[in-house]
Amino acid sequence: MLVDSRFIGALAGIVAVASLGGCAANVAPPVTVAAPAAAQWPALVKPDHHDPAIEARIAAILSEMTLRQKIGQMTQADIRSITPDQAREHYIGSVLNGGGAWPGGAKQAAVADWVSLARDYHAASMTTDLTTKIPVIWGTDAVHGHNNVFGATLFPHNIGLGAAHDPELVGRIAHLTSKQVRATGISWIFAPTLAVVQSPRWGRTYEGYSSDPALVRDYASAFVTAMQGDLTGPTTAIATAKHFIGDGGTWLGKDQGETRTTREELIRTHAPGYFGALEAGVQTVMISYSSWTDTGAGAAHGKMHGNRELITDVLKGELDFDGFVVSDWNAIEQVEGCTRTHCAQAVNAGIDMFMVPDDWQQFIEETIADVESGAVPMSRIDDAVTRILRVKMRSGMFAASPIPAAAADSDLASDAARMTAREAVAKSLVLLKNTERSPLPLAANSKVLLVGRAADKVPPQLGGWSLTWQGDLTDDSDYPLADDMLSALQKALSAGGGKVDFSEDGQGVDVSAYDAVIVVHAEDPYAEMKGDIEYPATIRHTARYPQDLAALERVSGKGVPVISILFSGRPVYANDLLNLSDAFIAAWLPGTEALGITDVLLRQPGGGQSKDFTGRLPFVWPADPCPEVAAQPVLFDRAYGLQSSDRTKSAGLPVDNRLSCPTLPN
Numbered sequence: 001m002l003v004d005s006r007f008i009g010a011l012a013g014i015v016a017v018a019s020l021g022g023c024a025a026n027v028a029p030p031v032t033v034a035a036p037a038a039a040q041w042p043a044l045v046k047p048d049h050h051d052p053a054i055e056a057r058i059a060a061i062l063s064e065m066t067l068r069q070k071i072g073q074m075t076q077a078d079i080r081s082i083t084p085d086q087a088r089e090h091y092i093g094s095v096l097n098g099g100g101a102w103p104g105g106a107k108q109a110a111v112a113d114w115v116s117l118a119r120d121y122h123a124a125s126m127t128t129d130l131t132t133k134i135p136v137i138w139g140t141d142a143v144h145g146h147n148n149v150f151g152a153t154l155f156p157h158n159i160g161l162g163a164a165h166d167p168e169l170v171g172r173i174a175h176l177t178s179k180q181v182r183a184t185g186i187s188w189i190f191a192p193t194l195a196v197v198q199s200p201r202w203g204r205t206y207e208g209y210s211s212d213p214a215l216v217r218d219y220a221s222a223f224v225t226a227m228q229g230d231l232t233g234p235t236t237a238i239a240t241a242k243h244f245i246g247d248g249g250t251w252l253g254k255d256q257g258e259t260r261t262t263r264e265e266l267i268r269t270h271a272p273g274y275f276g277a278l279e280a281g282v283q284t285v286m287i288s289y290s291s292w293t294d295t296g297a298g299a300a301h302g303k304m305h306g307n308r309e310l311i312t313d314v315l316k317g318e319l320d321f322d323g324f325v326v327s328d329w330n331a332i333e334q335v336e337g338c339t340r341t342h343c344a345q346a347v348n349a350g351i352d353m354f355m356v357p358d359d360w361q362q363f364i365e366e367t368i369a370d371v372e373s374g375a376v377p378m379s380r381i382d383d384a385v386t387r388i389l390r391v392k393m394r395s396g397m398f399a400a401s402p403i404p405a406a407a408a409d410s411d412l413a414s415d416a417a418r419m420t421a422r423e424a425v426a427k428s429l430v431l432l433k434n435t436e437r438s439p440l441p442l443a444a445n446s447k448v449l450l451v452g453r454a455a456d457k458v459p460p461q462l463g464g465w466s467l468t469w470q471g472d473l474t475d476d477s478d479y480p481l482a483d484d485m486l487s488a489l490q491k492a493l494s495a496g497g498g499k500v501d502f503s504e505d506g507q508g509v510d511v512s513a514y515d516a517v518i519v520v521h522a523e524d525p526y527a528e529m530k531g532d533i534e535y536p537a538t539i540r541h542t543a544r545y546p547q548d549l550a551a552l553e554r555v556s557g558k559g560v561p562v563i564s565i566l567f568s569g570r571p572v573y574a575n576d577l578l579n580l581s582d583a584f585i586a587a588w589l590p591g592t593e594a595l596g597i598t599d600v601l602l603r604q605p606g607g608g609q610s611k612d613f614t615g616r617l618p619f620v621w622p623a624d625p626c627p628e629v630a631a632q633p634v635l636f637d638r639a640y641g642l643q644s645s646d647r648t649k650s651a652g653l654p655v656d657n658r659l660s661c662p663t664l665p666n
């Protein structure tokens with residue numbers, strides 16, 4: 001998954017040939033391989049949601065609307081910046097709760113509070129002076145369950161689902177998530193993320209499923225089909241294929257950066273998720289912050305939010321997408337010549353709904369002026385409003401209020417949600433090392449020493465997009481139903497007569513008193529650009545978290561087997577941790593149900609093994625802290641993963657403690 005393989009070839013090839021001394025002897029003469037056929041945008045087979053009656057009704061409503069009412073319908077505001085009364089007055093088409101936005105600004109707001117606010121916005125939209133009332137649609141980032149809502153079961157982030165290699169599971173999670181979201185009165189979900197991530201430096205790596213475009217396509221199809229159902233059910237929600245296109249391919253993994261690929265590569269690597277989502281009938285697409293430079297044609301196309309060719313000619317044209325396109329959070333300001341409240345180029349590019357969370361009023365005024373001046377044709381506005389009304393009408397919002405009659409929190413942490421999340425955690429675990437000394441699977445009556453600053457905390461296993469945008473400013477009291485590693489081991493071992501003691505840093509503990517030591521390593525939670533590991537920093541985990549290595553050094557090599565568990569949003573360089581561990585598990589960001597981990601770590605009280613490791617790497621695992629310039633950048637290939645019966649040699653891996661990577665041409 002590291003930096004895209006061609007990139008390694010380009011740079012590492014220089015190093016490799018030099019270090020390998022050119023071609024080895026006895027190498028077969030080069031075989032001329034036919035270039036792959038130029039990739040074309042495919043003709044997709046999609047569900048036919050076209051309904052002449054709906055189209056006729058939309059045309060009639062459109063004919064009654066003023067320009068101001070139309071532009072209001074194209075505007076999406078954050079709930080912290082608009083009241084229901086303002087939404088009514090300005091004919092607002094959509095609201096959203098950005099990460100960390102809750103009803104009344106209360107982090108632990110109850111489901112009833114969410115439902116009440118949703119009902120207020122809906123009532124406001126149904127009492128405008130429009131001839132035909134148009135219901136507002138509320139969108140939310142439920143990207144690993146309904147993660148903004150207190151008490152919700154949180155599923156593993158997408159990287160862990162990618163390791164599970166289980167589209168059917170992903171479909172079940174999608175539907176459980178839409179049930180959670182609909183229970184709060186919300187009916188539009190900004191998911192799935194379909195990035196095919198090329199560099200672990202990207203702070204959003206964990207929002208991607210895999211670097212395998214085929215898996216992303218399968219997951220997109222399963223997710224959208226399950227989440228949207230027939231578009232009108234009481235537990236379905238409108239899905240969002242995001243972020244179109246190439247968000248996961250930026251240079252050195254820089255968030256909102258420049259994706260440098262040929263058109264063929266864009267289609268072959270970054271588009272398959274959209275093919276899967278469109279074939280499943282996805283109703284909305286969110287545009288990427290990133291820009292695209294066509295390295296085949298040598299053409300810099302600029303920010304995606306201004307790319308008319310890909311949004312209108314390709315997505316809406318060749319791929320025949322008839323839902324609506326939404327911009328990202330203030331993203332239009334990044335289009336050359338634009339501000340966050342004024343961007344005729346983005347409107348003309350084909351964006352239909354504008355996420356202008358705070359400055360929505362100015363956006364409305366400036367866009368009206370653009371239409372009146374002729375900078376934006378009325379036909380473009382009519383297309384945008386038609387698409388928005390089409391999705392709202394298809395989802396049944398005109399026929400009945402999407403707000404539940406009574407607030408019930410039964411879906412937020414239902415038995416089905418918790419058991420499915422626990423199943424997903426178990427399936428997401430990837431066993432990377434398991435020597436002859438490994439104690440896996442542990443006996444249920446084991447005496448275990450648990451070490452690590454993250455081992456008794458829930459937030460590090462959740463990552464970003466968890467109650468807050470960054471997954472920070474929270475603690476275990478915000479997740480009353482969750483299990484962290486300590487509570488999960490306490491529950492699992494007590495059932496079998498075992499016990500667990502906890503030490504945050506392994507200092508002053510007599511390790512010999514235990515059957516095994518479990519050391520938890522973790523990244524602190526992050527989201528988006530705040531999680532970028534910016535080049536030339538290395539991707540060595542212990543460069544950022546030296547305390548994890550220190551804790552492991554205190555308990556390793558003492559004659560008691562050590563199991564390392566890493567909570568991370570991406571593969572990282574971890575040879576130093578691997579060398580000191582008898583078993584090493586990549587657990588990604590598992591969510592609230594850590595019992596899914598002990599289900600695999602421990603035998604059942606009767607001695608049987610309840611579950612084995614089935615997870616396989618969704619991305620390659622790095623062999624070097626600077627994979628971009630490494631001759632041998634890959635330690636474990638994508639799809640690598642051991643079972644507990646597999647044993648690996650414990651030969652030491654080379655450890656590279658550089659703190660900085662070589663300078664690169666930009």
Ligand code: GLC
Nearest residue numbers: 097098099141190242328329
């Ligand atoms: C963010 C993200 C996008 C999210 C949106 C609303 O910046 O890029 O994925 O849906 O804003 O929170």
